[in-house]
Amino acid sequence: MKIGTKITLSFFLITLLLTMLAISVVYVVERRDLGNAIFAHLITTSEARRDHINGFLDMQEAMVKQLAESMVLEEFLSTSREAPDYAEKFEIATQRLERTQKVNENLFYECLVLNAEGKVIASSNRTRVGLDKAGDDCFLRAKEGVYIKDAYYSDITKQRSLAFCAPIINSKTKEFLGVIINKISLDMLNEITTDRTGLGKTGEMYLINRNGYMITRSRFVKNKFLKLKVDTPNAERCFEHLEKSGAVTHEHEPFIYRDYRGVKVLGVHAYIPRMQWCLLAEIDESEAFAPLYRLSFVLFTLIVLAPILTWLVGRFAARLIAAPIYQLRRGTEIIGQGNLDYKVGTKATDEIGALSRAFDRMTRDLKKSTTSIGSLRQEITDRKKAEKKTKEAMKVKSEFISMVSHELRTPLTAIKEGIAIVSDGSAGPVNDEQKDFLDTAKRNVDRLSRLINGVLDFQKLESGKVEFDIQENDINEVARDVQKEMVYLAKEKGLDFILKLDEKLPKVRFDRDKIVQVLMNLVNNSVKFTNKGSITISTAREGNTVRVSVKDTGVGIEKREMPRLFRKFEQLAEAKNRRTGGTGLGLAISRGIIAAHKGKIWAESEPGRGATFHFVLPIEERRS
Amino acid sequence: MAKKILVVDDEPDVLKIVTFRLKKEGYEVITARDGQEALDLVNRERPDLVLLDLRLPVVDGYEVCKRLKTDEDLRQIPVILLTASSATKIAEKTKDFQAEDYLIKPFEPEELLDKVKKFIN
Numbered sequence: 001m002k003i004g005t006k007i008t009l010s011f012f013l014i015t016l017l018l019t020m021l022a023i024s025v026v027y028v029v030e031r032r033d034l035g036n037a038i039f040a041h042l043i044t045t046s047e048a049r050r051d052h053i054n055g056f057l058d059m060q061e062a063m064v065k066q067l068a069e070s071m072v073l074e075e076f077l078s079t080s081r082e083a084p085d086y087a088e089k090f091e092i093a094t095q096r097l098e099r100t101q102k103v104n105e106n107l108f109y110e111c112l113v114l115n116a117e118g119k120v121i122a123s124s125n126r127t128r129v130g131l132d133k134a135g136d137d138c139f140l141r142a143k144e145g146v147y148i149k150d151a152y153y154s155d156i157t158k159q160r161s162l163a164f165c166a167p168i169i170n171s172k173t174k175e176f177l178g179v180i181i182n183k184i185s186l187d188m189l190n191e192i193t194t195d196r197t198g199l200g201k202t203g204e205m206y207l208i209n210r211n212g213y214m215i216t217r218s219r220f221v222k223n224k225f226l227k228l229k230v231d232t233p234n235a236e237r238c239f240e241h242l243e244k245s246g247a248v249t250h251e252h253e254p255f256i257y258r259d260y261r262g263v264k265v266l267g268v269h270a271y272i273p274r275m276q277w278c279l280l281a282e283i284d285e286s287e288a289f290a291p292l293y294r295l296s297f298v299l300f301t302l303i304v305l306a307p308i309l310t311w312l313v314g315r316f317a318a319r320l321i322a323a324p325i326y327q328l329r330r331g332t333e334i335i336g337q338g339n340l341d342y343k344v345g346t347k348a349t350d351e352i353g354a355l356s357r358a359f360d361r362m363t364r365d366l367k368k369s370t371t372s373i374g375s376l377r378q379e380i381t382d383r384k385k386a387e388k389k390t391k392e393a394m395k396v397k398s399e400f401i402s403m404v405s406h407e408l409r410t411p412l413t414a415i416k417e418g419i420a421i422v423s424d425g426s427a428g429p430v431n432d433e434q435k436d437f438l439d440t441a442k443r444n445v446d447r448l449s450r451l452i453n454g455v456l457d458f459q460k461l462e463s464g465k466v467e468f469d470i471q472e473n474d475i476n477e478v479a480r481d482v483q484k485e486m487v488y489l490a491k492e493k494g495l496d497f498i499l500k501l502d503e504k505l506p507k508v509r510f511d512r513d514k515i516v517q518v519l520m521n522l523v524n525n526s527v528k529f530t531n532k533g534s535i536t537i538s539t540a541r542e543g544n545t546v547r548v549s550v551k552d553t554g555v556g557i558e559k560r561e562m563p564r565l566f567r568k569f570e571q572l573a574e575a576k577n578r579r580t581g582g583t584g585l586g587l588a589i590s591r592g593i594i595a596a597h598k599g600k601i602w603a604e605s606e607p608g609r610g611a612t613f614h615f616v617l618p619i620e621e622r623r624s
Numbered sequence: 625m626a627k628k629i630l631v632v633d634d635e636p637d638v639l640k641i642v643t644f645r646l647k648k649e650g651y652e653v654i655t656a657r658d659g660q661e662a663l664d665l666v667n668r669e670r671p672d673l674v675l676l677d678l679r680l681p682v683v684d685g686y687e688v689c690k691r692l693k694t695d696e697d698l699r700q701i702p703v704i705l706l707t708a709s710s711a712t713k714i715a716e717k718t719k720d721f722q723a724e725d726y727l728i729k730p731f732e733p734e735e736l737l738d739k740v741k742k743f744i745n
Contacts, residue, residue: 437644440637 004315004322011314012307019306023299031292035254035266038288042268045198046281049205050270052192057274060164061146063107064182068166072096073113076122077168077177090122097124108182110157113168114139115178131156133181138165142179148275151186151207151215153226160186160215160225186225190217193279202265202284208235210276220261230280233257238269238278256285324352328359340367398463405456409449416445454585461592468511468596475508475515475546475617476501479537482519486535489527496534505539508546508617514593515617518601521586522550522613529611530554545599545616556607565603566591590615626652627744628669632662632688633677633706638729642675645733646740659683663691666698672745676723677706689721702743706731 001009067073076093079086097111101124113122118134133139141147142165149163164182169175193205193216204219212235214228221228234257259265259282267282286293324346331344340363346356421427423438430438460466483497490497519537526535533553540547557565566587594601594615605611629651633639636657643653654669656662659680666674674692678685685705692698705726707714714726724743727736 437641440640444637 002322003325004318007318007321008311008314011310011317015310016307019303023303027292027296027299030295031289034289034292038266038283039254039268041198042203042266042281042283043270046205046268046270046279049192049195049281050272050279053189053207053272053277053279054274056188056192057148057272060107060162060182060184061148061166063104064164064166064180065146067100067111067182068168068180069171070096073122073168073180074171074177077113077115078170093122094124094126097122100124106188108164108184109159109161110183112181112183113178114181116176118179121178128156138163138181139179141165142167142181143176150209150275151189151226154183157183159183162186162189186215189215193217194219199281200283200287202287203282205279205281206230207272208278208280210239212239214260215277218260228260230260232259232267232280234259234267234269234280234282235278238271238280241269242271242273242276242278254288321350321352324348324350324356328352328356331356331359335363340370394463398459398465401455401459405452408452412445412449412452416442416449419445454589458585458589458592461589461596466514466596468514470509470511472507472509473512473515475505475510475539475548476503478512478516478519479539479548482516482523483537485520486523486527489524490535493527493531495527495530495532498534498536500536500538502538502540505541505546506619508619510597510617511593515597518590518593518615519548519550521590522615525586525613526550526552526554526611529556533610542616544619546619547614547616549612549614551610551612553610556609556611557603557605558607562603562605566601626650627672628652628654629673629675629740629744630654630656630662630665630669630671631675632656632659632680632685633675634658634680635677638677642736645736649737649740651740657681659685659688662688666692666701671701673740673743674701674703675706675727675740676703678709678717679707686717686721689723693722700745702745704739704743 072093073096076089079089083089093113097113101108101111110128111124112120112128112131112133114133115121118132118136118139120128120131120133123129138147138149141149145167147165149165151160151162153159154161162184164184166180168177168180170177189207193207195205196203196219199205205216206214206218207216208230209215209226212229212231213226214224214230215226218224218228234255237255254266255268256264256266259267264285265282266285266288267280269281270279271277272279327344327346331342334342343360343363344356345360346353348356419438419442422430423435423442479499479501483499487497523535523537530552531554536549536551538549538551540549591601594617597617599615599617601613601615603611603613629646631639631642631646631653632655633642634657639655639657643655646653654665654671656665657680660682662674662676662680663683665671676685676689680688685707689703689705692701692703703721703723705714705718705721705723706729707726708729709717711728714728717723718726725739727739
């Protein structure tokens with residue numbers, strides 16, 4: 001899975017999970033809180049209404065009691081029918097009743113006074129007089145005390161009513177005189193119960209009697225007075241409590257059930273023990289939790305939107321993060337294929353950006369080093385080629401020279417011999433002049449021979465073909481041998497030949513013959529250029545080298561001649577004036593030999609006073 | 625009167641042999657071993673021909689030739705250059721320095737005598 005997708009997916013899943021979690025929590029909490037709130041509210045409302053109803057009942061009771069204690073009524077009831085003032089008393093009583101009723105219109109709509117036999121003898125409504133109510137609940141029960149007749153439909157008055165009945169007692173004799181009945185319209189209760197305050201659109205409150213029948217108006221169903229049995233769980237519970245008639249208990253959880261309509265409602269109850277009534281307060285669940293449903297809608301939208309949003313954000317973030325990574329990867333591919341000029345060229349400022357830039361730098365450096373490696377390689381190849389060519393050329397040259405030298409030597413032998421034969425008289429008598437010319441010839445043949453040898457020698461040295469026989473040798477011994485060889489030549493010119501040798505010199509590793517050659521060359525030169533004085537060979541130890549010096553008291557060497565000294569074929573101007581000949585190679589060959597021994601050779605001079613040639617040989621040879 | 629030839633060479637043996645040849649032929653020979661000596665002798669002796677080696681000490685052959693050929697008086701003295709250089713090179717040089725001819729060492733005695741006879745005044 002690509003990094004980009006991983007990021008997007010992570011974003012998405014995280015947000016989705018969090019959202020779902022949050023929404024669930026919110027929903028649950030909201031629902032509970034809402035339920036509790038509604039429930040609490042309903043309870044409060046219902047209790048308030050209940051208190052109101054109780055108050056109402058109390059008031060009615062008080063009213064009827066007060067009337068029952070009325071002296072007027074007492075007197076009237078105490079008067080017999082036959083008494084002359086019966087009619088008068090009747091009138092007073094009736095007027096009193098009429099007045100009272102009028103004044104308390106809002107409390108009761110009719111008042112009946114029954115005698116001890118249960119006959120209506122007075123009323124606020126004169127038409128009622130004479131009715132027999134002996135069998136009436138009110139009469140029967142009111143004898144003992146205040147009795148409230150539960151809701152009923154009065155045929156007489158054609159009204160839904162409650163009746164408050166109180167006994168009329170002779171205050172002196174305590175004799176039961178009669179009953180007073182206050183008829184109350186149920187509308188009064190309805191007023192209380194049908195008040196929609198705090199009940200919203202679907203909330204209602206109603207009373208049900210001990211048998212479970214609704215006695216106040218229903219909000220939804222008409223004309224169900226005493227016809228609708230409310231057989232709901234709420235009603236059940238209410239009656240349970242009534243039976244227990246103990247402490248007031250409420251549900252802790254919002255009580256949800258189906259009401260008499262079959263609709264799911266949130267409901268509470270309050271009971272009125274004296275009437276054994278249940279006051280039920282209900283509100284449709286849909287209304288109660290309407291806010292929750294609205295919230296649910298929002299939450300649901302969120303659940304749908306959030307993932308979409310996070311997907312988009314995630315993709316954006318993924319691209320932001322992943323893009324530089326892809327750039328880098330692509331860069332590695334391209335560069336890996338060999339294109340070192342490619343730059344990732346990121347603008348990102350995060351760690352990936354830094355990495356990409358570092359990568360570009362690395363590529364640049366790599367390019368530099370590969371080009372420099374490339375050019376190095378090219379250089380090496382070129383050099384090797386050149387070297388090879390040179391070697392070949394040298395090989396060719398040395399082979400050529402060897403061949404030529406050989407070719408040159410051969411005729412020389414014949415010439416030399418030819419001359420010798422005539423010169424020594426083998427081919428006939430020879431006069432002085434002839435001999436002189438022959439000697440001249442012989443001399444020059446020798447010179448030629450020496451020249452050829454010198455060139456060969458030098459060539460061998462240059463081409464590295466010379467094999468040095470390196471042994472431990474005594475340099476002083478060499479010096480002594482050379483002196484022995486050359487002393488005669490020196491003496492011929494009247495020169496002294498002196499040896500100044502350090503006897504404590506260690507043995508040095510060198511090729512004896514070659515070093516002899518060098519020393520001979522130096523001494524030869526010295527003798528050549530010195531006309532008076534001496535030649536001195538000295539040896540000494542210097543650090544980890546041995547120095548050999550040949551000093552003469554000859555003409556010396558000019559400063560400007562110094563650089564040319566050891567070059568091939570260079571000869572000092574003086575030499576040309578001499579008869580000593582010389583190949584011009586001597587010093588060059590000496591230098592070659594000394595160099596091969598890893599030593600050094602050089603000259604010092606005071607023009608006119610003499611010259612000294614030095615060479616050093618290392619004591620410990622470090623040959624690879 | 626015998627013709628006078630000046631032979632200039634730093635090699636004594638060469639001088640010896642060339643002198644011998646020329647003398648045998650009847651010429652008078654004077655010798656010089658370096659450029660300076662050569663110039664002096666030319667001035668003093670006014671030879672009829674100069675055999676001039678190019679590689680000379682003190683004053684070299686080229687210089688001598690140049691001086692001879694740029695001098696009003698000495699110009700007409702024929703000069704033959706002697707050298708061991710390659711033919712092409714010396715041919716060029718001969719033209720450049722306005723010498724009469726050249727000889728390459730080693731040379732045949734006949735060659736020498738022929739050229740001398742040819743150019744001598």
